Amino acid sequence: MQDTELYQQILGIGTPWEVSNVDLNMELGEIVVSVRHAQGTKFCCPQCDQKLSCYDHSPSRRWRHLDSCQFKTMLEASIPRVDCPEHGVKLVQVPWSSPNSRFTLMFEAFAIRLLKATQTIEGARTILRTGWEATWTILERAVERGQARKQSSPLPHIGIDEKSFKKGQNYITLIYDLDNSTVEAISEGHNKEAANECFSQLLPGQIETVEAIAMDMSSAFVNAAKSNIPLAETKIVHDRFYVMKLVNEAVDKVRKQENKRLRSEGDDTLTGTRYLFLKNYDNLKESSQQRLDALFSFKLETGKAWTYKEMLRDLWHHDTAKEAKEFFRWWYRKVIHTRLEPMKKVARTIKTRIDNVVSYCTFSGISNGVAEGINSKIQSIKRRVGGYRNRQNYKTAIFFYCGGLDLDP
Template structure:
């Protein structure tokens, strides 16, 4: 078997395509060279038009694609791509089986690059490994992700979580919408608040979903998100995300710690000793916390109330949960812990959304888990300057999309 036949088999070429020539160029003193493989079609070949009719070749144009390396050598495919004249008089370029239209890479090259990204290698690092300019690889990445997003089916979506995250520290935010039932991202947009929910409703409609079939939406206590859900997801119950509510209580606890720290050196350096969950502290830190709570009665009372509040999330009976939360708020109102009193006002203002958690039992931990994945991707990439790249990376790591690029076995 000749080398052309071997490479033809490796490239999975079939009639009328064949290898016409191969050249390996290697400059003196360099270990790495370039392999050029020239592909042509058999003279007199016919190709099918859009209607499936066979047509003769009208003319051809020279094209090149970067392929996977041959050993350490960069490899390129070159071909005389035929154009045919259809019955309607339009001239059409015949698609080649080894590359997608408009790409400068072969399908196998793109599949391998996507596989490396899937294995959590940053895109810029993949580009360096494959010896290509990062922007070219980002275009490949964005093409396949956007193709997968376009074909996504949202017909079964009934429970949604909405949260936002930034592309880089201190930079603009994007809104991430999660299907809580399937634990995946279904839409990411640059807007926030009302505009983000309006866009989500449009996307649901365009992808076989129905905004009126959404039963529950988990959000933070942002007034703009509340207004957006009420307007564009009219039949959805608003459920205030457990983690955001607990975070508000943590902020009240931290404010009290700062107040108590004024003039008290013993509290300096103990921010996380006080804010962390007791079970997450080391035995040494637990002893320090017990001492501080004993020495500072207001801090000790606030810590006890914080622990009591956590019990609310375990209730499954709505009436019992409501009675317990009312009882907890009454206890706080009888104290002189003003940061906690402000938190109680927040709870009463958002009472129905907090109580809906007991009914819906939406697992907002799904959103927290997805956000952790996003933060990890940001750290690996050292932030995203291009917002489109960031949005598509979120889809890629948390969207559970189906992509059409070829499977590349390792």
């Protein structure tokens, strides 16, 4: 078999295209495969598909293809242009590459698999021997392609959430599909406008299919849901993840205040104990459990706050909203009669939104685990975010890794 014929088969190139020459440059470690088309071939206008004769050719161009053994392999061709009566002189579409790409489709498909496997631009580009920008462009184009292909499928259970790009600043707002664990929309900021922008990114018809929406208790998200989703008030669920996060923050405030007071009296009992009070007791190591147990003998305010926090976990163990609400009333009365101001504040916040907390009983499809799962996935993208250079890239990377998109060329 001739090398031209061999490459024709490897590249999957067929009529009207054929491999005319294969050139191995040992010095550069490069193979250049030249491709040309048969004389007299008619090509389609890329805009209207009308079949037209070849008008002229662009200067010869190269596309990076998958390596042949250790050799970088380039495909080389002059792209024909057609003169469409309607659209003017246009470059025709070649079967081995996307318009404006410097890579063949097979190379891009391989790069996408590597980007997924290595989880970083740096990791993929080291194996591919490509530049950072070029590798990023492949990822970006894959996301564009995936989003263009997206269909308006029903979204019965969604979540809306915020994430910070850098610690405590530069927020983004996201909408999750809780049934498929995917990110459906992302916008800048975390106010009502950001949430509105997120809802507007959903495809036509999807808003109407929402049956339940999980979110924290911030008024920004509640108000945005109300102005975007029909009958939102009956669909909002402030799930355990968000409620317990607030309660944990309140416990930490109590601890900080008490620690400050104790230290001013020369007592550092509470110093370095933050994580003991924040974690779920069952998730602590035995030694940490013992340390926490010992702290309780001091009759600390923090210990009381922690106990109320742990008690509140039972709110999510009821079968009906009515029972859950009764439990909350009991818990609320206990907390409100203490002097634990941060706990009282959070108890009042929950009370105003209690109907949308106990609504978890109605919506079994709203599961905590999912939001937490997507959260940790996004968190790990953020950890590699130095490699993504800016916030726009961060968003694109989230869609690439969590968008559930069809990315293949």
